[in-house]
Structure formats: structure tokens, C-alpha cells
Amino acid sequence: EAQLVESGGGLVKPGESLRISCEASGIIFSNAWMIWVRQAPGKGLEWVGRITSKTHGGTPDYATPVSGRFTISRDDSKDTLYLEMNSLRSDDAGVYFCSTVGWDIGDCNATRCQTFYFMEVWGKGTTVTVSS
Amino acid sequence: DIQMTQSPSSLSASVGDRVTITCRASQNISNYLNWYQQNAGKAPKVLMYAAGTLQKGVPSRFRGSGSGTEFTLTVTSLQPEDFATYYCQQSYRLPYSFGPGTSLDVK
Numbered sequence: 001e002a003q004l005v006e007s008g009g010g011l012v013k014p015g016e017s018l019r020i021s022c023e024a025s026g027i028i029f030s031n032a033w034m035i036w037v038r039q040a041p042g043k044g045l046e047w048v049g050r051i052t053s054k055t056h057g058g059t060p061d062y063a064t065p066v067s068g069r070f071t072i073s074r075d076d077s078k079d080t081l082y083l084e085m086n087s088l089r090s091d092d093a094g095v096y097f098c099s100t101v102g103w104d105i106g107d108c109n110a111t112r113c114q115t116f117y118f119m120e121v122w123g124k125g126t127t128v129t130v131s132s
Numbered sequence: 133d134i135q136m137t138q139s140p141s142s143l144s145a146s147v148g149d150r151v152t153i154t155c156r157a158s159q160n161i162s163n164y165l166n167w168y169q170q171n172a173g174k175a176p177k178v179l180m181y182a183a184g185t186l187q188k189g190v191p192s193r194f195r196g197s198g199s200g201t202e203f204t205l206t207v208t209s210l211q212p213e214d215f216a217t218y219y220c221q222q223s224y225r226l227p228y229s230f231g232p233g234t235s236l237d238v239k
Contacts, residue, residue: 035228037176044233045168045176045219050226063227064133097175106163106182116182117223118166122175 002026002121004098009126012088020126022081022098027121029079030054033101035119036072036083038128040094048072050101051081066092088130095125134158134222136231144239149210153234155203155220163199164224170233171216180205181223210236 008020024032033056036048049062051072060072071084081098102120105113135158145151155165163183168176178187183203184196193208207214215238220231 037230044217045170045221045230047221047228047230050228061226102178102181102187104181104185114162114164114182116164116166116185117228118178118181118187119168119176119221120178120187122177124175 002100004100004121004123006096006098006123006126009096009128011129011131013132014089014130016088016130017084017086018088018128019082019084020096020128022083022123024079024081024100027100029074030076033103033117034072034074034081035099035101036081037097037099037119038092038094039097039125040091043094048083048096085128088128090130093128093130095127097125098123133227134161134225134229136220136222136229138218138220138231138234140234141232142235142237144237145210146239147210147212151207151210151236153205153218153220153236155198155205155231157201157203157222157224160200161222161224164222165196165198165203166221166223167194167196167205168219168221168230169214169216170219171213176219179218 003025035050049072051060069087073082099119100121137156165183167180170176180196195206217235
């Protein structure tokens with residue numbers, strides 16, 4: 001059974017850095033595209049960023065509010081995804097979830113097929129608190 | 133970035149009721165639309181992708197439809213475990229933005 005376990009959350013002061021982790025089991029992690037999502041206390045879900053598998057370039061993409069401050073990386077030898085967060089602000093506080101990217105193929109035309117991506121397996125989350 | 137909105141923001145209903153949630157995108161996203169369910173204190177769970185394709189294991193009382201900029205999620209006969217918060221998400225273009233959520237609670 002696929003399982004993701006986040007860790008590394010905690011209390012930091014504004015302006016400080018923190019690295020959180022997401023360890024995978026029950027999947028071929030090196031093939032997995034991975035996503036980070038966060039949820040501020042009492043608020044909705046916010047997409048943070050995505051990293052593709054190394055065979056697809058291993059490229060990270062970020063949401064606008066975190067671009068330039070957060071870095072997503074992966075260590076396939078450890079089946080682990082990371083989120084390095086710098087210059088943390090109070091509005092970065094919340095629960096951070098990692099998930100695998102599921103996909104399915106839809107309709108095709110002469111040149112391409114639709115590919116639908118969704119967040120398939122989720123961890124339980126780790127809590128980041130930013131306060132002086 | 134593509135902005136997603138949902139209505140209503142909250143909804144009260146009873147077991148056995150039929151409810152519908154609407155999600156709108158700020159631009160045409162074809163049918164690149166996912167729905168998630170989140171129970172309090174838990175991680176979200178994907179219900180549907182491609183606007184209307186049920187994820188494996190999701191009961192058929194959940195139905196999705198729509199294309200372009202307007203989408204709906206309907207639950208045809210509410211069960212006790214369905215009282216939760218529902219989010220739409222577009223997967224048309226990065227960043228894959230979520231709607232603000234619709235909280236469904238017991239009347």
C-alpha cells in the first residue's frame with residue numbers, strides 16, 4: 001500500500017528557514033511526480049509546487065507566493081521528497097501535505113492526447129508555525 | 133494564474149438529500165478539473181478528475197460535469213460520511229490552483 005509520511009515541521013521565527021521531508025513507501029518513488037500543498041489554519045488548500053521524476057527532467061514548479069523562497073527537491077535513493085523554505089513569513093504557517101501525482105489519458109486527436117493530472121496519494125501532513 | 137471560485141461557500145443538508153456545488157474558472161480550462169473531499173483534521177482525498185471521471189473506489193453517488201469555465205459536483209443521496217469540505221482544482225495550467233472550498237454540514 002502506498003504511504004507518504006511528512007516530517008520536520010515545527011516552530012520558526014519570521015525570516016528563518018526550515019526543511020520538511022516526505023518519505024514514501026509502497027511506490028516506485030523514482031517514477032513518481034510529487035506535489036506539496038499547504039493549508040493555513042482554518043483555511044483552504046493552496047498548491048505550493050510540483051517536481052517531476054528525473055526521467056522527465058526532475059523539474060520543480062512553484063506557486064507565485066513561494067517562488068524564489070521555497071525549493072522542492074528529491075532524493076530517489078532515500079525515497080524522499082523535500083521542501084526547503086527560506087525567509088519564512090507568518091502567512092506560510094499551516095499544515096504541509098505531500099502527495100503523488102496520479103494521471104490518466106483522455107481523448108486523443110491526430111497529434112496529442114489529453115493527460116489529466118490529480119493528487120492521488122496524500123500524507124497526513126506536518127505543521128509549520130511561524131511566530132516570533 | 134488561473135483563479136477558481138466555488139459556490140456556495142457553505143451548505144447545510146440532511147442524509148438522503150441531493151446537493152450540488154458549483155466551481156468556476158477564470159478562463160477556459162476545458163475539462164481539466166479535479167474534485168477533492170476533506171474531512172476535518174484529515175488529508176484530502178481525490179473524488180474525481182477530468183471533470184466527471186470517478187477515482188477508483190469513489191461511490192457512484194458522486195457525479196461531476198462541466199467544461200470550459202463552469203463545473204458542478206453533485207451528490208445524489210447524501211450519506212453521513214459525505215459531510216466534509218469539497219475543493220475543486222484546475223490541472224489545465226501550472227500552478228494547479230484550488231477553489232476556496234465548500235463546507236457541507238448537517239442541517
